[in-house]
Amino acid sequence: MKSLTLCAAIVLAALGLSGFASAPARTTGSVADPAMTAGPREGLAREVLEEINFLRTDPQGYIQVLRDYRSQFRDDLVIRPGRISIQTYEGVAAVDEAIRYMQRQPALPALRPDAILARAAADHVADQGASGGFGHYGHDGWDFTVRIARRGGQPYGGENISYGYETAREVVLQLLVDDNVRDRGHRVNLFREGFVRAGAACGRHARYDYMCVIDFGY
Numbered sequence: 456m457k458s459l460t461l462c463a464a465i466v467l468a469a470l471g472l473s474g475f476a477s478a479p480a481r482t483t484g485s486v487a488d489p490a491m492t493a494g495p496r497e498g499l500a501r502e503v504l505e506e507i508n509f510l511r512t513d514p515q516g517y518i519q520v521l522r523d524y525r526s527q528f529r530d531d532l533v534i535r536p537g538r539i540s541i542q543t544y545e546g547v548a549a550v551d552e553a554i555r556y557m558q559r560q561p562a563l564p565a566l567r568p569d570a571i572l573a574r575a576a577a578d579h580v581a582d583q584g585a586s587g588g589f590g591h592y593g594h595d596g597w598d599f600t601v602r603i604a605r606r607g608g609q610p611y612g613g614e615n616i617s618y619g620y621e622t623a624r625e626v627v628l629q630l631l632v633d634d635n636v637r638d639r640g641h642r643v644n645l646f647r648e649g650f651v652r653a654g655a656a657c658g659r660h661a662r663y664d665y666m667c668v669i670d671f672g673y
Contacts, residue, residue: 500655502623503667507645508565510627514557521557524628525550544635553632563648569672571608572654576668578602580658587661599670612672613644618663626667649673
C-alpha cells in the first residue's frame with residue numbers, strides 16, 4: 456500500500472515569542488497519486504478560513520468531524536479511497552487527544568478575513584511553491600512578520616503552514632490534530648483568543664504537491 460507521511464510547520468511570533476518548524480515530509484511509494492496532478496481548487500483559501508471559523512465557533516460540533524476522521528484509520532494509516540494513504544506518527548492517539556481537547560474548548564468568535572494577511576500568505580506560497588522550500592523563512596531569509604510589514608500590516612501574529620493536502624477539511628484537520636508536534640502549536644494558533652483576523656493562500660508546491668499558508672493577526 457502506498458502511503459505519504461506529512462507534517463506541518465508553525466511559528467509563533469508575538470510580543471517576543473519565538474518560532475519553530477517541524478521536519479519535512481517523507482514520501483514512500485513509487486507511483487504518483489493521480490489526485491495530485493492538478494493545482495488546488497480555486498477558492499480553497501477561502502474554504503480554509505471558513506473551516507477554521509467552523510472549528511472556532513462550534514468546537515463541540517467539530518468533534519463529529521474528528522470522529523469521522525478517526526474512522527478512516529487503519530493502525531497508523533489514514534485510508535483515503537481512490538487516493539494515496541497518509542502515514543501518521545501517532546495514529547488515533549493524537550485524534551483522541553484532540554477530541555478530549557475539543558470537549559473542553561469554549562466557542563470563540565470567527566476570524567475576520569484580512570486582505571493584507573492574505574497577500575502576505577500568498578507571497579510565501581509563490582516563493583516556496585516554485586522552489587519546493589519548507590518552513591516559515593523565504594528565500595530572502597525573512598519570516599512572516601517581514602512579509603506582513605512589507606504589505607503594510609502590523610508584524611505581530613502567527614502563521615500556520617500545511618503541506619500536502621488539497622481540501623480545506625484535510626488542511627484544518629492536519630493543523631488541529633497536530634500529529635507529531637509535541638506542544639500542538641498549530642492547534643494553539645487556531646484557538647488563540649487574541650487572534651481576530653486571518654488571511655490564507657494556497658497553491659502548488661514543487662516537493663509536497665500542495666501548500667496552504669494561514670497568517671493570523673491581533
